[in-house]
Amino acid sequence: MPSRRSHTKSRKGCLQCKRRHVKCDEGLPRCGLCSKRKLDCTYPSPSEPESQYPLTPQDAIDIGSGSEGWPLHTxxxxxxLFHHxxxxxxxxxxxDVLEAGHFQVAVPRLATSNPFLLDIILAFSSLHLAFLEQxxxxxxxxxxxxxxxxxxxxNRVxxxxxxxNxxxxFICSIFIMLCAFAYPCISQDRDTFDPISQVLEIHRLLVGCAFLFQQLDRMEEPGEMKAWLVYKRPEVFKESGMVEGGHDDNSKLEHLRRELLESLEKFQTVIDSKRGPHQKMYKQIWEVLQEMIMEWPMGKAKGGILAFPIHISEEFMSLLKRGDLGPSSGSHSLGKGQTGxxxxxxxxxxxxxxxxIMRGGNAADAMVATMLCVGVIGMYHSGIGGGGFMLIRSPEGxxxxxxFREPAPAAAFEEMFNNNTNAAVYGGLASGVPGELRGLEYLHAKYGSxxxxxxxxxxxxxxxxxxxxxxxxxxxxxxxxxxxxxFLVEDPSWAIDFxxxxxxxxxxxIMTRKRYANTLEAIANNGADAFYEGHIAETxxxxxRAANGTMTLEDLRNYTVAIREVAQIDYRGFQVASSTAPSSGVIALNILKVLDTYDPLFTADNVNLSTHRMDEAIRFGxxxxxxxxxxxxxxGMDEYQKKILEMSTISEIRAKISDLTTQNVSVYDPAGIESLETPxxxxxxxIDHSGLAVSAITTINLLFGNQIMVPETGIIMNNEMDDFSIPGSSNSFGYVPSEANFIRPGKRPLSSCTPAMVTHPNGTVFFVTGSAGGSRIITATVQNIIHAVDEGLSAAEILAKPRLHxxxxxxxVAFEYAYDNSTVAFMKSRGHNVTWMEPGTSTAQAIRVLPNGTFDAAGEPRQLDSGGFSV
Known part of the structure; x- marks a missing residue:
């Protein structure tokens, strides 16, 4: 067999053709292949050796040396993947942004000693193959x-x-950004894209890249990548056109600037064509990017960071043009993910x-990240200055x-608000001892990964x-x-942020809370102890105390979470688990257990009667x-709660319910004790694929708590003391306060919080839910469980159903405006005092586990910025 003829031109061709082992026609200024593919066409200078760029993966990285002990097929x-x-x-x-060859030379060489970089490169290569193979x-x-x-x-790095490292x-963060965009583009139906989430993802990932670049820039020692990315060495960058000086360099730089600005102009065209609450946000992002580009030269790495999202923005633009700039209420994804x-x-x-979760975390890790983030964005009712409850299901079931509710400080006493009930709402006396961080610390230490x-x-x-x-x-x-x-404008401590x-x-x-970020950073580095001791605690x-409070450092140091009993019942063959006092989960279970004696509920021909029966059970609850x-x-509280769920109590309540009429309040509450309107x-x-699930509530009570922001840390303090009952202060309906809820040092006030989970008879998770909305939490949670179990609705359908309270x-009995008029008329005919309420007084979240193991997650549609997502 004749020997293969050598291709002289291929050996002397451009670097791109040599790298791909193809024949180069050596055309100038670009060869035919590079012109067709719109690649930089670079020829080696006569003085440089041809071995400068490796021709095989083995020349760039020894895969075998990093894979000892792995199976041969791996x-x-x-x-x-590496060759691809x-x-x-x-x-x-x-x-043309990061100089030619670096992604085929410098980055692969770095991967030999940085396995995380190698893994993300292999992920990127796999996604490219998935794209090519549809x-x-x-x-x-x-x-x-x-x-x-x-x-x-x-994450360890x-x-x-x-x-x-x-x-x-920094390079890994760029590939993470590329993979984050590529995966949904390749794996999902384009119509399921949420444009708002995509823009926010761009902003968030750009911030991450910029943060790592700043860290790199601050390093005192140069290191290989800093020399490449930061120091403008003409001998290194001349070929790439990224140095200042010559006419050709400036021309190439200006061409790149124009290209970037043209991409942004397309983005602006889409923004201008839309109307809605998110338009201003998009425009602000666009202006920031434009300003960065116009201030060129800005440092080589920043150009690279900007180029990546803009490079893929054509696909993103088409998605924006087809859809709206954002959902009018809530976001959800249906059954797409099995990981969490x-x-x-x-x-x-x-x-x-x-x-x-996608980074290898579990449901506990996700809860910590999400709750702390909600405290940043939803600071008006949540944050580390407050507390809450959580129901946890381990992977073992x-x-x-x-x-982690806020107890009364040691100096608190029963009559402290007798002559000044406003002090339970505003000022230093209104705060209980914050517990959120101890709660998250407990969750993470026991279940986190x-x-x-x-x-x-x-x-x-x-x-x-x-x-x-x-x-x-x-x-x-x-x-x-x-x-x-x-006060958000007039008080300097609030005005800094608001x-x-x-x-x-x-x-x-775009709102920032930089003091709060510094506080969270100290907590990230030193754990929850940084909150309960030292500078944060002292401030x-x-x-x-400056606002007449009596809480002490000792109160903070002594805080611990309380592990309470879990309440469980059978409902329609499912198991429903919820919380006990001082929360109100046991009341929701009592209501469901009464309703379980009616079968069926909410069929097409008994909706009206089912609504009456449900409301009667709620009133008794x-x-x-x-x-x-x-x-x-x-x-005797533990015994009382057990009695609430005993069949003797359920039967007694059932016997008192009349299908023909509602009854006087005294029938349901003979002692005439007030029912607190807790906000x-x-x-x-x-939830994650192991079955670990968490249903949690976080609160600082009333809007912006006691309206004290700690000036040094940005922490907003709770006013949880307002959830206690005050002796001698009957409410506006003449009902007396509950002695069971009077203030005691270290006592935790009554709450309406009702975290809940529904499991199949075999113990696997079916439904995870809970609600915000103060005293409306119980009714919202009960109705959502009924919609899931009795009616078999999806998570989004469950949350969209109109509610009563x-x-x-x-x-x-108050009905949301969308409630069926015929049902409301029926209730009125049964003697109910009917009123209407606007949607949003209760706000729930839900995750349903489908039979195939995928997750159906939904955020409350009554909250315009909510979101439920599965991965």
Whole structure:
């Protein structure tokens, strides 16, 4: 067989053709291949050796040396993926921004000593293969495997940046951004894209890249990547056109600038064609990017960071043109993911939670990240200055109820608000001892998988670099201020965040909370102890005492979570688990257990009667709730709660319910004890593929708590003392306060919070839910469970159903405006005092587990910025 003829031109051709092992026609200024593919066409200078650029993967990296002990098929797969990256996938990257050859030479060489970088490169290569093979699920699964492994190692690197690993970490962050955009483009139906989430993802990932670049720039020692990215060495950058000086260099730089600006102009065209609450936010992002480009030269790496999202923006533009700039209410994803799911009042925070899951975290890690983020964005009712409850289901199916509610300080006493009930709402006396961080610390220590510093990081970034002011925040700012003095503007400690330019922030503005970011950063580095001792604790106590408070450092040091009993019942063959006092889960279970005696409920022919029966069971439930209090301080409370769920009690209630009429309040509440109108709260649900699930509530009580912001730390303090009953102060209906809920030092006030989970008879999870909305939480949670179990609705359908609320006092049943008129008329005919309420007085979150193991997550549609997502 004749020997193969050598191709002289191929040996002497351009670097791109040599790299691809193809014949080069040596055309000038570009060869035919490079002209066709629009690549930089670079020829080696006569003086440089041809071996400067490797021709095979083995020349760039020894795959075998990094894979000892791995199965042979794994090593072969990784060699294939790495070869594909060098020959094909890397060519898709814009090498007119980062000089030619670096993604095929410098980056692969770095991967030899940085496995996290190698893994993300292999993930990127797998996604490129999936794209070429039209979404082949095999390559998508392989990409996820390497991406998750890269995330796990990358997070460890972030905790300990050095001059040696900061450069590879920066490059890894770029590939993370590329993979984040590529995966949904390849794997999902384009119609399921949420444009708002995509723009926010661009902003968030750009911030991450910029943060790593700043860390790299601050390193005192140069390191290989710093020399490449930061120092403008003419001998290195001349070929790439990224240095200042010559005419050709300036021309190439100007061409790149024009190209970037043209891409942004397309983005602006889309923005201008849309109308809605998010337009201002998009425009602000566009202006920031434009300003950065116009201030060129800006440093080589910044150009690279900007080029990547703009390079893929054509696809993104078409998605924006087809869709709206944002959902009018809530966001959800249906049954797409099997790894995990998160639902909260903030789509941004839910995305942080699912990102943590995709990085190898679990439902506990996602809860920490999401709750801390909600405290940043939903600061009007949540934050580390407050507390809450959480119901946890372990992967083994064991339930645990964690109470991290705010107890009364040691100096508190029963009559402290007798002559001044306003002091329970505003000022230093109104605060209970904050418990949120101890609750999250407990959850993470027992169930979490990622480092604490990693799961706190998303909230730090959100607070430091900003988030768009949403419709929910604007609504609650207006509600809190009313017609009185605007403390958000007039008080300097609040104005730093809420009125940085002299006027209150508006919808679409980018709001930052940098003091709060610094506080979270200290907590990330030093754990929850940083909050309960030292500078943060001292400034908190100073702020409260300056406003007549009595809380002490000792109160903070002594705080611990309380592990309470879990309440469980059977309902329609399912198991329903919820919380016990001082929360109100046991009341929701009592209502459901009464309704379980009616079968069926809410069929097509008995909707009206089912509504009457449900409301009657609710009224009896709220009558029982008036006796609840902290079991550690109320004698016999554990026995009382058990009795509530006994069949003798259920049968007694059932016998009192009439299908023909409702009854006087005294039938449901013979003692005439008030039913507190408790406000506030935010609910979050998370779950992962192992079966670990968390349903949690976070609150600072009333809007903006006691209206004290700690000036040094940005912490907003709770006014949880207002949830206690005050002796001698009958409410406006003449009902007496509940003795079970009187103030005692260390006691935790009664709450309406009702975290809940529904499991199949075999113990697997079916439904995870809970609600915010104060005393409306119980009724919302009950109705959502009925919609899930009795009616079999999807998570989005469950939350979209109109709700009613009846807490016995006042003696009326309120219906949301969308409730069926014929049902309301029927209720009126049964003697109910009927009224209407606007949607949004209760706000729930839900995750449903489908039979195939995928997750159906939904955020509350009554909250305009909510989001439920599965991955």
């Amino acid at each position: 090593r072969m797969l990784e060699m294939k 990256f060098l020959i094909d996938a890397s060519i898709t990257l814009r090498q 979404g082949d699920s095999k390559w998508l699964e392989i990409a996820l495997k390497y991406q998750n492994r890269a995330f796990t190692a990358f 972030l905790a300990e940046l050095t001059p040696e 900061s450069g590879p970490a 799911a998160v639902a909260s009042e903030s789509a941004i925070c839910s995305r942080h939670g699912t990102d943590i 064991v339930f645990e109820f964690v109470d 990622l480092p604490w510093s990693v799961v706190v990081q998303p909230a730090i970034q959100t607070a430091r670099y900003g988030f768009p002011v949403g419709a929910d925040l604007v609504h609650y700012m207006d509600s809190a201020v009313g017609s009185g003095e605007d 009125a940085p330019h002299g006027t209150r922030v508006k919808q679409g503005d 908190m106590i100073q702020a409260l 709220y009558g029982l709730r008036t006796n609840l209090g902290d079991p550690l301080f109320v004698k 506030g709260t935010s609910h979050i649900t998370t 009846d807490q016995l006092i006042p003696n009326q």
